[in-house]
Amino acid sequence: MGPLLTVQNLSLSFGKPVLQSVSFEVAPGGLLLILGPSGSGKSTLLRCLNRLQAPDSGAVLLNDRDTREIDVRHLRRRVGMVFQVPALLPGTVEHNMIQGPALAGKTAPRQDIEHLLTGVGLARDMLTRNAATLSIGEQQRVAFAQALANQPDVLLLDEPTSALDPTAVLTLEKLILKVNREMNRAVVMVTHNIEQALRFNTETLVLLDGRIIAKGPVQDLINNRTDATLRSFFEGRLNHEGNGDGI
Amino acid sequence: MGFEILLGVYALVALAMGMSFYRNLGIEKDLFLGSIRATVQLIAMGFVLKWLFTLQEAENFFLVLLFMTCVAAVISGNRGRAIPNSRIIALAGIGLGSAVTFTVLYTAGVIKNEANYIIPIGGMIVGNAMNAASLAMNRLIGELEHARKRIETLLALGGSARQAGEEPARQALKAALIPTIDSMKTIGLVHLPGIMTGFLIAGGSPLEAVKFQVAVVYMIAGTAGIAGTVVVVLGVRQCFEGNLRMRLERQDG
Structure with a gap:
């Protein structure tokens, strides 16, 4: 089976280079982490995948088809996205969850919505709760359910745990694994946290100054003693996180 | 004095x-x-x-009104510089709002074909259209900026630019029409309209004065409604790159 997403030589500059010839692939049902420090271009790269950002050059293919040839609204239903800080709409949890199908002129069956809500670990009776009264962790789960209601093939996660407390981080990480393994959605997740990458222990891209400096399982990358840039990156980050910056 | x-x-x-x-x-x-x-x-x-007021030819009156409209569009457009083509949008809103209202009043005979009718009333129409356009433009920028993250969420869920910008546009239009609506609610109670007062002072009958004033009030409401709507509809469209993304420049502070 071919790759679900293929990223080919993406480059982008805002005066200075933000992305430099970035290429990678995501398999159907795959889980890929993009690891890098703040300002390394991780979020911009993610936004290029669903065309919220246009690259200067390069292409993104979905099932071998250039995403620029796909109607952008259709593309975004297939390539869902959850942002760092959830921006829910005013109204109930249910109102938020039905948005995706409603924007496409469809009605989501009530039982599907309830199933989705319990799937992200929230009780059915929360459907009638005002979204503004939820904790950030609960709002982030609703944002997951909102994106999943479109039944996407792939979910882009832009540091979805960075605004959460440590307990909520672990709960959400379990949810991400569930979405990937049980709901069988491919996931591309951006993080700056090496410890989090280690907990997922999956295929990881290390992005530095807009350039991929390494690919592979994160533990292998950490154990790599031959690449000086990579070694310096991990040593620096681990020391930084050890000083309380990480989780 | x-x-x-x-x-x-x-x-x-x-x-x-x-x-x-x-x-x-x-x-x-x-x-x-x-x-x-x-x-x-x-x-x-x-x-x-x-x-x-000494001019006789109708073309001259309309040239004056056109000049007023262009000045109003520049002033109003400057209020919304973050919106691409803001002056053209302001010109469309003020021009259409003023033209529709003016045509209705002119055809109905409320405005006579004389300079001392066309120019002051035309100026009043253009001025009101400008106020509504400026408010709409200014508020639209604020609403879009405030809703930036929600707009991105809606776009990421597969929404169109129109769907994503609908709520900010609605809020901007409501805000632009607040002065007009409040003014209609309080007319005769809080502020006494100038035209009616002038008619009465000049010895006109109260009923005639009221009829003329009511026409002016409706004229102001209609002009503001059209100008505000045109500015908001065109402004929202200009703030998005198709259905792809919002392109409103970030506001500092």
Whole structure:
């Protein structure tokens, strides 16, 4: 089976280079982490995948088809996205969850919505709760359910745990694994946290100054003693996180 | 009224400037320049109006109105510089709002084909259209900026630019029409309309005065409604790159 997403030589500059010839692939049902420090271009790269950002050059293919040839609204239903800080709409949890199908002129069956809500670990009776009264962790789960209601093939996660407390981080990480393994959605997740990458222990891209400096399982990358840039990156980050910056 | 009285009244502007200086608001310069500009413009307009009222040809009246519309569009468009093509949008809103209202009143015979009807009433129409357009433009920027993350969420869920910008557009239009609606609600109770008062002072019948004033009130509401709607609809469209993304420049502060 071919790759679900293929990223080919993406480059982008805002005066200075933000992305430099970035290429990678995501398999159907795959889980890929993009690891890098703040300002390394991780979020911009993610936004290029669903065309919220246009690259200067390069292409993104979905099932071998250039995403620029796909109607952008259709593309975004297939390539869902959850942002760092959830921006829910005013109204109930249910109102938020039905948005995706409603924007496409469809009605989501009530039982599907309830199933989705319990799937992200929230009780059915929360459907009638005002979204503004939820904790950030609960709002982030609703944002997951909102994106999943479109039944996407792939979910882009832009540091979805960075605004959460440590307990909520672990709960959400379990949810991400569930979405990937049980709901069988491919996931591309951006993080700056090496410890989090280690907990997922999956295929990881290390992005530095807009350039991929390494690919592979994160533990292998950490154990790599031959690449000086990579070694310096991990040593620096681990020391930084050890000083309380990480989780 | 003598010039010494005018100078005395100017003390009120000086007082406002003093308060601004005391509270560190930083609007003293704007107040000073604004007051001088208003005086110079009114003196000039006094002489220009005197000359305009002697004009006989309808084309000249309309050229004057066109000039007013263009000036209003520049002023209003400057309020919305973050929106691409803001001056053209303002010109479309003010132009269409004014043209529709003017045509209705002209056809109905409320505005007679004389300079002393066309120019002051036309100016009033264009001025009201400009106020609504400026408010709509200014509020639209604020609403879009405020809703930036929600808009991105809606776009990421597969929404169109129209769907994502619908709520900010609605809020902007409502805000733009608040002064017009409040003014209609309080007319005769809080502020006494100038045209009606002038009619009565000139010895006109109260019913005639009311009829004329009601026409003016409806005219203002209609103009503001059309100008505000056009500005918001075109403005939202300009703030998005198709259905791809919002392209409103970030506002500092």
